[in-house]
Amino acid sequence: MDAFCVMLRIVFVFYFITPGSSTCLIGCSCSEENLGRSLLCMETSMGHIPEDIPHDFTKIRIENCPLTELPQGSFSKVSALEFLWLNFNEITLMSIKSLEGLANLTELRLQGNKLTSVPWTAFQDTPKLKILDLKHNRLDVLPEHALRHLRTLTYLDLSFNQLSVISKDVFINWPLYQISEKEWGKEGVVSNVVLVLHDNPWLCDCRLKGFVEFMRAVSPPIILMNSYLMCSGPASKANKFFHEIQLKTCMKPVASAPETNITLPRGANATLTCLVKARPDPTIHWMYSLKIIRGFAATETRIDEETITSKLVIPSLHLANRGLYTCTANNFIGNSSVNITVNITSSNTSIPLPPPVPMLPSDENAYIDIRIAKQTVYGITLEWYAATDNPAETWFTIHFGKYDSPKKEIIYIGPGINSYSVSDLLPVTKYEVCVTLKNQPPRDGQCIVFMTGSDISELEQRERLIHIIVIVCAMVLSVPAGMYACTTEARFSCVDRCIDLWKKRNLRGENSQGTERQGTFDSLQAASDEGLCRDSEEKPKKRQKPEDKSKGGTAADLY
Structure with missing residues (x-):
């Protein structure tokens, strides 16, 4: 009898659930709206972007899920996509091709994730992007040409990050800002551009001088959402507003x-x-x-x-x-x-003192102090310090390659630069990197040996586990409640959680005809901001969230 019940459940899964998965994902809800078809996935066990998302969606919202990265071509098959919300997940990495194929995307929201950096060149694949929301992440650097490919943007939110220093050139080099300055005021040509930059730990020293002066002078078409930007350091300027301080040149x-x-x-x-x-x-x-x-x-x-x-x-x-x-x-x-x-x-003048240790020529035998400033699974950022007589004319040579390889790649670094980043490395591989003066061979103390991350297999195992849980839950949900009587115990470990998920899904279905569906992707609503995050934290969880694993588990040895 037990075997019959198991077979009956399998029939229910494949007969009732599988056909629907071609039009909507399991655990998610789909709806038809005036502006197109929408996909909504809230608090599911989705650990990666599914490959079988139907191509006809114009709106996708995946939130409060254990997503950790956006790989290449995450939504490339959904070419009609215009609105993409990925708020309050666990995203730490974005591939440089993660937005490939999204030529129609106008709104991207990544609020409340764990991004420490963004591959800004990825936005060359989104020429129509107007809204970019990156608040409540961990961004600590904004490169000089970060906004080069955001030519149609009208809203940029970088608040509540870890930005401490920004050059004014970031905005002066922004093509949209350059066009706006020339064309603003002509009817129908340029819209206002809203910037949100508050609640970052701004370090108000000479490096921020240009940015502070730019923020003071900002005027339409650039509009600051909160113009009272505040310093976090140094101590003499902490808790002071930009308009209260005067900064000197470096x-x-x-x-x-x-x-x-x-x-x-x-x-x-x-x-x-x-x-x-x-x-x-x-x-x-x-x-x-x-x-x-x-x-x-x-x-x-x-x-x-x-x-x-x-x-x-x-x-x-x-x-x-x-x-x-x-x-x-x-x-x-x-x-x-x-x-x-x-x-x-010496108190005994009869004993001559030996000569002092001679000072080595600085340029030929300069001491170079190197370290790994930042490391991910696939790359590193190297920094070094060298004491030379002429730093403005000193060139460096980087020797980089696999540890056991006799041949190393040679990279020449010009004067005034003391950092270099390497990406696209192989996982679980031992590498060696050395920094010397130009054309000099490496010496002791000028090299670092390190190994790239090994968590790829762990991610694969976690994805398989999530896939199994989703299938088991789907089987349980597909069987009428009365049929559980024919099993021996009917005590699957995920039954309670799946029943709760089934109730939530039914509630969403009942409300799908009301105002909630109509307002799901309203870019001005507050439901997906701090309130949504706060609600998700306060209500009791029905399932245990997969353990967050750091992607930077690597080791570096200096010798």
Whole structure:
């Protein structure tokens, strides 16, 4: 009898559910509206974008689902798509081709996800995009040409992110802004452009000077949704509005020392002092024979808004401590250094002191301090610092390739650049990257070995698990309630959850003829903003959300 019931359930699944899946996805609802056909998926177990979405949808809304990424061609078959809402999911990655085939897309909303960066060139596939909502993400950088392909945009929301510094060139280079300045005022030519930038941790130092001045002078056709942008740092400007502060132009560091020649007896404590004036704040290194000093204690004290004093304490001087010490300060404009000579006297004059350790030529044997600033499953961002006599004329060579490969790719980096990003790497692969002065071979300390992420198989397993749960739930929902009596226990682990899902789906069906359906994709409604997010958090969950797995599980070893 039990076997008969199982077979009967399978028949129900394939006879009643499978035909409908060709027109609507399981767990979602579809509707016909004046502007086209709509797909609504709320709080489903959807862990990836389905490949079988019907091509005739003009509106898609997938929210509160465990989506983690938008791969290439996510909606490429839905060429008629005009409105795409993917709010309050777990999206951390967007492929550069994730919007491929969406030439008719006019509205894209990605509110409440976990994006730390956006492949801005992806928008070259959406020439008609007018509304872009990225609020409540984790964006920390806005590249200079980020808006190059957003030529028809009328609404851009970047509020509640992690943006701290933006160049005014981001907006000056925006083709839409350039056209608006020339054509605005001519009837029917250009619409106003609304920018939303509030609630970001703006760092109000010299790097933000151009942006602050641009925001003060902004006028139609650019309209700020909230013009009271506030500084988060530095401490002297925290919690002040842009219109209350005055910022100075950035300045290359200037390092100096009160004493450049110090003579002390053996065993005495030595304190070397270095004064640095710079805007923005510099990174200060102490070096001895062009090696970063890590064993001695260096402390920094702020004198005023643009002056920092750094003191290096050398306890109990030994003969090995004698020689030339260099204090080097560096910011994104350049670097400056000052030398301090330390001499040691001996109480026994009959014993000659050995010569001090010679200072190595800086340009030929420069010390290069490198690190991985950012790493994902498929790429890294490398940063380095080098002390050279002429930073404005210093070229670097990057040697990059698989760890066990004798041949490495050679990349030349021009002066003034201290970072480089590599993408499209193979997963679970060991790589080596080295930074040297131009055309020099790598030396110890100039290379980093790292391994790319290994979570692809985990994602595949999770997708299979979600697929199985969806099928089992569909089987349970397809059987009348009275038929459960013929089973032995009728205690599937997901029955309660699926019944609750069935009730919710029926409620949606009852309301599908009312105003809720009509207002689903109204771009001005507040239902999908903070209220929707708050409601989804307050109501009890009927199922356990899949565990969020970081995509950055990688290791880097410096040698």
